[in-house]
Amino acid sequence: MPCALCGDIIPAEVARCPACGAWARRRDFRAVGVAVFMLLGFNAFVALGSGLSLLRFSDPLRHATHSDYDAVATAEALAPYTELFKISGIMAAVTGVLYLSWLWRARAQSPGPHRHHRAWVLLGWFCPVVNLWLPARTVYEIWVNSGRYRTAERQAAGVIVAVWWTCVLFGVLLAYAFSRSGADSLADARFDVHVGAAAAACQAIAATLCMATVFTITRLQTAPEELARGRA
Template sequence: MLAVDSLVYVIASVVDVQRVVLIDRFLADSDAVPIRDLQANDVRYLISGLVESVAFAATAVMFLIWLFQARANAEILSPWPHRHAKPWLIFGWVVPIVNFVFPKQIVDDIWTSSKPGAVEESAHFTTARRSGLVWAWWLAWLVTGLLATVGRRTYANAEEMPAIRNAAVFDIVGNVLSIATAALAIAIVMTITRFQEDRREAAAWGWMHAA
């Protein structure tokens, strides 16, 4: 779903680029662009925005399902209590203030408890060495969220052609960052899953030999 979401952002960016080109042509010579072309682009822009919202919602649901499964596996793999209770796997994303901190801490704890030897080296989640990949993903997520908020306000206040053009450019920048964030999230999902699979296989191998 993260890959699908990224593809949707690519398509939306193409629509945004078309929008910028059409507006530039219109501003240079209003007779050079038929009104029907502008109207058609408006329709594509609205449809792409709707598809973006649906894809994002579906991706969020799938990511949360994976997060719960990874957390359940992590609790079996490590004896240390995680810093946040399971309800925060959902509420941590939406509760103001804590949503700047809790989701990263939750992923950090899952990463640490899943990585072979990480907990034993640090003796506790709070002192465990943090993953650079998780840091990169979280910073990208925060910046993308900030740009999305500003972008929505920019588009809502855009009435003249230059302002609409600027809003489309802002969308393109936001889409690029969203794709980068999704790529980092994919890397985290794959890495934590590999950690857990490796430890499961190692444990199964140990039980077989013990038997």
């Protein structure tokens, strides 16, 4: 098949172009990256809409008093947001399947060095305790190894990945707390709304930062060799 970058013919038995070193399936990898990017954007918009809606819902509670507060009506009004977080979780799971497929290929195309075996790209997301830090570490290694970065640029990438993963963890925890909290009193309802808004904000920020990592890594690994190496 012809190389997507230089046009040279790639033999079927090799994985890289003998002329420029490009991966034979680089174009397919870019298509998967674009799909993941778009799904993450959709997740970010849904989370952002949920957070803004919850903030608007907090206005009546701010002016309410204990005498006119209706716990039953408030609980019924908040119930759809719990279902919305469940739907967001399902959407995130679907996006995650495609994201892991993209991450697996990105790890294979990353030159290294890597601290962990390639299998941990998948296992790291499902092993308890390990999944609190290893996914972020894997993404960071793939990112910085896909290009030649200065120290300051590596630190900036580390900050982006750290903020992304922190928002992921807090978004999951806060969404769970929102689904378990009640609205028996006015104070509980106000707290519940703020927790839900914080969960939505964390999810929106996490999806946006993940979009940035997917875009950057995909661009580095699908660019010509001199661009993939980064700045001299």
